[in-house]
Amino acid sequence: MSSMISISGLSKAYASGFMALKSIDLDIKRGEIFALLGPNGAGKTTLISIICGITNPSAGQVLVDGRDIRRDYRATRAMIGLVPQELHTDAFETVWATVSFSRGLFGKPRNPTHIEKVLKDLSLWDKKDSKIVTLSGGMKRRVMIAKALSHEPQVLFLDEPTAGVDVELRKAMWGVVRTLRASGVTIILTTHYIEEAEEMADRVGVINKGEIILVDEKTALMQKLGKKRLKLHLQGKVEAIPATLAAYNLELAADGRQVIYTYDTRSEHTGITSLLGDLRAAGIRFSDLDTTQSSLEEIFVSLVRT
Ligand SMILES: Nc1ncnc2c1ncn2[C@@H]1O[C@H](COP(=O)(O)OP(=O)(O)O)[C@@H](O)[C@H]1O
Ligand SMILES: [Mg+2]
CATH class of the missing domain: 1.10.238 (Recoverin; domain 1)
Structure with a gap:
């Protein structure tokens, strides 16, 4: 089995009745760095606290290396290292x-x-x-x-390891985490810094209001992030995109007055030059254009809004 941690149907209702986690399903792969991204109050610390046996779940199950954390508490807890959000040391x-x-x-x-x-x-x-x-x-x-x-844990949880830490130290911390991963430790870090997830993670999970709303490979997210949208404001109204332009996968706005072309900014051949020529050949004229880039930040903000 390749999962280091397997979470299914995990819920947490605090004494007030507040649902901090709502039926979470999540698998953490052996040896990966997983960044759990979410705004304050999303449930990150609650999730970690349950896996580490500090907080009891209201429902659901967590397996660490195939073993139930409640039935095999000592064995599973010994496999885990936790760096809590709140620092406390014997001064x-x-x-x-x-x-x-x-x-x-x-x-x-x-x-x-x-x-x-x-x-x-x-x-x-x-x-x-x-x-x-x-x-x-x-x-x-x-x-x-x-x-x-x-105690030589195989899994390390870092709960907001760089909150309130200056840029230099943050970069040093990232170096430390990479060294740990190279030694085979599975790492789960929570953060509300997008940059940290971008920099560190193999996979990214987004949690909001107690729900996991996205889990993806970091590189896949970066690819989405590499997309740019070119919006052409047309001089006249178009009923449909001509068949000669099918290869561009253009979107036509509902009012028929805007055409949107999505392309990869990292590609040398974005297709813009040929698109403009082909539009001309199809008799479509435009009066203005603009481009917008989606960032992970935007993706994140749009995901956690509501
Ligand atoms: N002991 C508790 N009793 C009641 N509510 C709590 C308790 N701990 C956390 N919460 C609430 O649960 C939600 C998730 O908190 P937390 O897991 O700390 O979020 P995060 O770590 O993502 O900032 C928040 O709304 C928080 O106020
Ligand atoms: Mg927290």
Whole structure:
């Protein structure tokens, strides 16, 4: 089985009766970076909290590596590392002590070699004896990741890892995440930064008001994003697109006065030049034109509006 996490029919009603998740179905593939994108309040943290056993679902099922998280809580939880949205660390402990202690919480035997590797991977090795309170915000965030990796999880959840973080640190974090993926860890990150999803993800899921409204390969989304629309405002009214222009897949506006051509901006042969010639040959004249580009941002905003 290739799914690392398999979620089916998952719902969450909070005590108030508020439905934070509405029958979520979602599969996370082994070894992928999955970005869960959604506005504040969409249900991202709730979903992660359920998978990590912090919150109980109202209905549905979650399998981690084929095992039910409720029936096999200890085994599945030990496979997961969580970097929560809210940072909290033991300020007066050293980096080494904090990260080593975290490993113990999962009942794993001491393994200084592993802790050393984690700290080195996160560029924290020279800070191993520093008290956390003395570290910069970016370093503290890396300590949180080191804690989450201390027990050698196969899955890592990063809940808004770069919220409120400056651009430089954000880029450094992306580097860290890529290194982790290369080591075989499956990564699920939540974000409301489109750029982060664009940069990092193999696949993107969009969640809004407790519902998954889109799941797609990032590259497929980028292809949609690469599309541009050329709108031609016609001089007169056209009843139908002439057959000679069929290859362009033009859209004719309902009023018959606008023709829309969609093309790929990354292609060298956009077809615009030949289209204009063919329109002329077909006797269609236009008075004006404009182009618009759909961005992931626009796609996202239009998806989560309502
Ligand atoms: N403990 C709780 N009790 C009641 N409502 C909650 C609780 N936690 C979260 N919510 C509500 O559930 C919705 C989803 O919250 P959350 O999962 O934190 O969203 P996100 O992480 O996407 O911002 C929000 O409307 C939030 O106010
Ligand atoms: Mg959240």
